[in-house]
Amino acid sequence: MxxxxxxxxxxxxxxxxxxxxxxxxxxxxxxxxxxxxxxxxxxxxxxxxxxxxxxxxxxxxxxxxxxxxxxxxxxxxxxxxxxxxxxxxxxxxxxxxxxxxxxxxxxxxxxxxxxxxxxxxxxxxxxxxxxxxxxxxxxxxxxxxxxxxxxxxxxxxxxxxxxxxxxxxxxxxxxxxxxxxxxxxxxxxxxxxxxxxxxxxxxxxxxxxxxxxxxxxxxxxxxxxxLDAEDAVLTQQEGKGRFRIVVPVIPRISNHTDFDVLRAHPDVDLHLVGPGQAIPPADLIVLPGSKNTMADLAFLREQGWEAALHKHLRYGGKVIGICGGFQMLGQQISDPFGVEGSAGQTLAGFGLLPVSTRLEQHKQLRRVQGHTLFGTQAAAEGYEIHMGVSERAPDCAAALMLDGVPDGAVSADQQVMGTYLHGLFDHPQACQAILAWAGLEAPQMLDLAALREASINRVADACQPLWDALRRLQD
Structure with missing residues (x-):
């Protein structure tokens, strides 16, 4: 041990x-x-x-x-x-x-x-x-x-x-x-x-x-x-790329490993913005997953993010919401069973997607694969972990097709996209296609899985003396 x-x-x-x-x-x-x-x-x-x-x-x-x-x-x-x-x-x-x-x-x-x-x-x-x-x-x-x-x-x-x-x-x-x-x-x-x-x-x-x-x-x-972080958020700014992506560090941020590939991407300048920090100009804003979506939505409003999102869109920027971030981008979030607080509570979302979310008691857990439906079609894969069910308006397009089921939503003007897919950027083709949709010209392709495997081997090589010492103790 x-x-x-x-x-x-x-x-x-x-x-x-x-x-x-x-x-x-x-x-x-x-x-x-x-x-x-x-x-x-x-x-x-x-x-x-x-x-x-x-x-x-x-x-x-x-x-x-x-x-x-x-x-x-x-x-x-x-x-x-x-x-x-x-x-x-x-x-x-x-x-x-x-x-x-x-x-x-x-x-x-x-x-x-x-x-x-x-x-x-x-x-x-x-x-x-x-x-x-x-x-x-x-x-x-x-x-x-x-x-x-x-x-x-x-x-x-x-x-x-x-x-x-x-x-x-x-x-x-x-x-x-x-x-x-x-x-x-x-x-x-x-x-x-x-x-x-x-x-x-x-x-x-x-x-x-x-x-x-x-x-x-x-x-x-x-x-x-x-390597995947266990929990702590690495808040230092990463990369000197030409394409700036901003992510708010909300109090109950979950699965922030979604952004590991962006942290490593040579074209990306990733900024994680904490409480009280100024929101820098960006090409793309990504709202992350949350363990308490309604509380984190209220937090973002207190920090001035609602106005910042609207200003960002007026200047032609793109917005993506993942899981809880997707729910925040919709019209409203309701909590009839008290999953995140008082039963029956309803909170208005940012209103950037024609989607309504209902929090439910049963957690949905599944690995999925499929392809994007916005921008250039590209292979995508990852996993879903969420307590909510989101319904699109009839005239709203889905963002991805996952295991034959439409997922997420894309705004009519193609500026805002939301999805339940964690690992959205992990597949090299999906990452390249999404960055191109967001406005990055000729994005490079990055294989996060290969980088992770190489890192495992690096730390293993460094730990060889420890392994040898443990084998001697066992003998």
């Missing part, structure tokens, strides 16, 4: 790398994260949803993603509540206190998944969540040491040296653990190191003497990786 001293220490990447290295050695390996809290999710081969990081790890292991790889997924809908997904299906919406009590039931689901994986694979590579030093969450823990103790699993501890304080992170984390948990840790991994390793060596010697545990590897800081 790979645990971290903090969130974003690099656990997900290390697990993906170790899965790829095990696969190279001919070992039947499978990734698992008992509990994940993330709004970036993927649709699995068995029709459920898991965190996108586990889908990436599955790719590294040469597998299709399955719900047993992430049996408990928490999708925050507010600062105190989340949708609880167990074995890929929505179980309930709970506040933090209620979920803490629910963990006993959740642990049973986790252990069921673990046993199924153990029965099928030679190696289960497990990722922890956050930090095992969160002593306030140790009771009923299913994410870190609670799981490791339950299945008698050895643990390696990862810390990010780029943040600073790496030795305090290791020593402080150990101090917060019980004696049996401390003994379970077989060694440390220092991640994201850049500089002269000789200057680090005195610290490594001190750490090993202080704790009696080895430093298994010091991993380099790798730039330019194209």
């Amino acid at each position: 790979v645990q971290g001293t903090t969130s974003d220490a690099g656990k997900s990447t290390v697990v993906a790398a170790l899965c790829r290295l095990a696969q190279r050695d001919g070992i039947r390996v499978v990734p698992m994260k008992p509990q994940n809290m993330a709004l970036n999710s993927a649709v699995t081969v068995d029709g459920g949803e898991i965190g996108r990081a586990q889908a990436l790890q599955a790719q590294a292991a040469g597998l299709e993603p399955h719900t047993d790889m992430n049996p408990v997924l928490l999708k925050p809908s507010s600062d105190t509540g989340a949708q609880v997904v167990v074995h890929g299906k929505v179980r309930a919406d709970m506040n933090a206190r209620d979920y803490h009590q629910y963990k006993t039931i959740a642990m049973s689901a986790v252990l069921e998944s673990y046993q199924r994986l153990r029965d099928q694979y030679a190696l289960v590579m497990v990722e922890g969540a956050g930090s095992p030093a969160e002593v306030n969450l140790r009771e009923r823990d299913i994410a870190n040491m609670g799981f490791a103790e339950a299945v008698d699993c050895p643990v390696i501890l990862v810390a990010d040296i780029d943040r600073g304080g790496v030795f305090a992170h290791f020593v402080g984390t150990l101090a917060c653990l019980s004696e049996s948990e401390q003994q379970r840790i077989v060694g440390f991994v220092i991640n994201r190191f850049r500089g002269d390793i000789r200057l680090l060596e005195p610290g490594l010697e001190w750490l090993e003497q202080k704790t009696g545990k080895p430093v298994l590897a010091v991993l380099p800081y790798l730039h330019g990786l194209q």
Whole structure:
């Protein structure tokens, strides 16, 4: 099991790398994260949803993603509540206190998944969540040491040296653990190191003497990786391309991995605009998915985005809405069952598409493929994860044909398009065609899948010393 001293220490990447290295050695390996809290999710081969990081790890292991790889997924809908997904299906919406009590039931689901994986694979590579030093969450823990103790699993501890304080992170984390948990840790991994390793060596010697545990590897800081983010939004501006695309970072933004290909595209200058930031001029504005569409729609209005969208369109710009963003572009959103708030609530949309949306209790999860219906027809594929049903006006054209079913909508003037398809830009042909529709002259074709595969191999190569150390420990 790979645990971290903090969130974003690099656990997900290390697990993906170790899965790829095990696969190279001919070992039947499978990734698992008992509990994940993330709004970036993927649709699995068995029709459920898991965190996108586990889908990436599955790719590294040469597998299709399955719900047993992430049996408990928490999708925050507010600062105190989340949708609880167990074995890929929505179980309930709970506040933090209620979920803490629910963990006993959740642990049973986790252990069921673990046993199924153990029965099928030679190696289960497990990722922890956050930090095992969160002593306030140790009771009923299913994410870190609670799981490791339950299945008698050895643990390696990862810390990010780029943040600073790496030795305090290791020593402080150990101090917060019980004696049996401390003994379970077989060694440390220092991640994201850049500089002269000789200057680090005195610290490594001190750490090993202080704790009696080895430093298994010091991993380099790798730039330019194209890997799915687990949850955190990378807000730095990307690229110096000639075509500017602006995306608002809404409070409950979901599946922002939709924009990974745009971040990497040589023709694109991608700007993610946060709260209170000025909205720059753009060629294309993309409204992202949302875990709470109505609240995020209200947020965008408070930030002045409604006026900004109308101004952008007056100057000839294009607008795309994906999933929740698509719902926002319509005439209205109604919530008869209280999916996102008070039952019976209705909120006016931006009115840029002749579409009305009704939020429903049943979540729609499916992988789909087809082609675009606007601009130049191009192959498209991806997945749908949404609680709403949107109806177009009779005279409104659909945006895509997915598995033989019309999806989304396009405005009569061809300036606004909306769709439920996540991964809209991932297919090289679709990305090229959509950028051309949006006004980019002769856009280059970019293969995100190939970039992702190359990145997995890069991190695997960098983690070879860690894998070798783990094999020696096993022997």
